[in-house]
Amino acid sequence: PPLRVAIMGLGSYGSRVAEAMQACKKAKIVGVISGTPSKISTWQSKYNIPAKNCYNYENFDDIKNNPDIDAVYVITPNALHRDQVIRVAKAGKHVICEKPMGLNAKECEEMIDACKKANxxxxxxxxxxxxxNTVEIINQRSRGEFGRILSFEGGTGFPIGDPTQWRLNKALAGGGSLMDVGIYAVNGARYMVGQEPVWVTAQETKTNPAKFKEGVDETIQFQLGFPNGAIASCVTSYNISLDRFVLNGDKGFAELRPAFGYGPIKARTNKGELSFPHVMHQTTQMDEMAGIILGNNKPVFPVDGEEGLKDLKVIDAIYLAVKTGKKVPLSL
Ligand code: NAD
Structure with missing residues (x-):
């Protein structure tokens, strides 16, 4: 039987996930949690969701008594993730949480604890x-095909529109471009290099303080150092279009461009181009996550709470480095 999933937060990404899940073999949308009754009824007819599997933000703790839902996918603004994930855990359901997992490492630790306690x-x-393509590059790197890894470059960014959206509201977003897309460069540096960073330096550039208020970063440049001496150099921005990862070793290189957009992802190495057919990322993701939740499958690079926590530890260190201007040591 498939993993029976309820989606919390029927916004733009929730809608994308739901569309993509229609092609899933191992996961199925069976429920929704939303504060907007009109969205609930649209989703009910589109995805054939029974009324008994529809909840709002006040009553979703009752999912505890619903044997027809296995897991909840939390797809709401960043600042809501912590409390919502903890409530889902307390209701005894598995949780998939969107990135960034929480606003900081402390929130992630609390979420991990709650899920452990609730089993x-x-x-x-x-x-x-x-x-x-990403999985293939990770596999080639771990087989040593690029030799000793020397450097990574990561660019993640897009010119953000509407100044009133939650992504530009510190209280809901927890930050700016770093929290939203810079996390792909942080995460990408870790899976491309295949080591955990041991130090961080970072600088901020703000050209439009009226749009990007206090605590909402427009552009951050950050550097990571790895135990073998490899370095990462990254830029994340709400002002510049950036979507590229480059990995350099002493025997070869890999480039992903685009590297994190919805695809198709394009990859090439010193040996030539990769040619995997494009599949909606969220279709593969949800089928694979169903395998992880129901069958203990293992992904090539982890996707659990500990993984989310590591990225937030790096992000905390980046914000601290911006603030102090100092090199911040890390131990993941
Ligand atoms: P969105 O604004 O389109 O949707 C957010 C939804 O949350 C809306 O339906 C909104 O009504 C609801 N919501 C519930 N409580 C709210 C509140 N108090 N304030 C504001 N909205 C509230 O945003 P989105 O783009 O769907 O992003 C949602 C989450 O998904 C974010 O954490 C984001 O980082 C993540 N995301 C991930 C990817 C990815 O590729 N993995 C892509 C986009 C977004």
Missing amino acids: VKLLVGYRMHFEP
């Missing part, structure tokens, strides 16, 4: 960990 699985929506 439910906690996964983070890292769709790139299932994307075939």
Whole structure:
């Protein structure tokens, strides 16, 4: 039987996930949690969802008594993830949480604890960990095909529109471009290099303080150092279009461009181009996550709460480095 999933937060990404899940073999949408009754009825007819599987933000703790839902996928603004994930865990259901998992490492630790206590699985929506080109590059790197890894470059960014959206509201977003897309460069540096960073330096550039208020970063440049001496150099921005990862070793290189967009992802190495056919990332992700939740499958690079926590530890260190201007040591 498939993993029976309820989606919490029927916004733009929730809608994308739901569309993609229609092609899933191992996961199925069976429920929704939303504050907007009109969205609930649209989703009910589109995805054939019974009224007994529809909840709002006040009553979703009752999912505890619903044997027809196995897992809840939390797809709401960043600042809501912590409390919502903890409530889902307390209701005894597995949780998939969108990135960034929480606003900081402390929140992630609290979420991990709650899920452990409730004996439910906690996964983070890292769709790139299932994307075939990305997986192939990770595998080639771990087989040593690029030799000793020397450097990584990561660019993640897009010119953001509407100044009134939650992504530009510190209280709901927890930050700016770093929290939203810079996390792909943080995560990408870790899965491309295949080591955990031991130090961080970072600088912020703000050209439009009226749009990007206090605590909402427009552009951050950050550097990571790895135990073998490899370095990562990254830029994340709400002002510049950036979507590219480059990995350099002493025997070869890999480039992903685009590297984290919805695809198709394009990959090439010193040996030539990769040619995996494009599949909606969220279809593969949800089928694979169903396998992880129901069958203890293992992804090529982890997607659990500990993985989400590591990225937030790096992000905490990046914000601290911006603030102090100092090199911040890390131990993941
Ligand atoms: P969105 O604004 O389109 O949707 C957010 C939804 O949350 C809306 O339906 C909104 O009504 C609902 N919501 C519930 N309580 C709210 C509140 N108090 N304030 C505001 N909205 C509230 O945003 P989105 O783009 O769908 O992003 C949602 C989450 O998904 C974010 O954490 C984001 O980082 C993540 N996301 C991930 C990816 C990915 O590729 N993995 C892509 C986009 C977004």
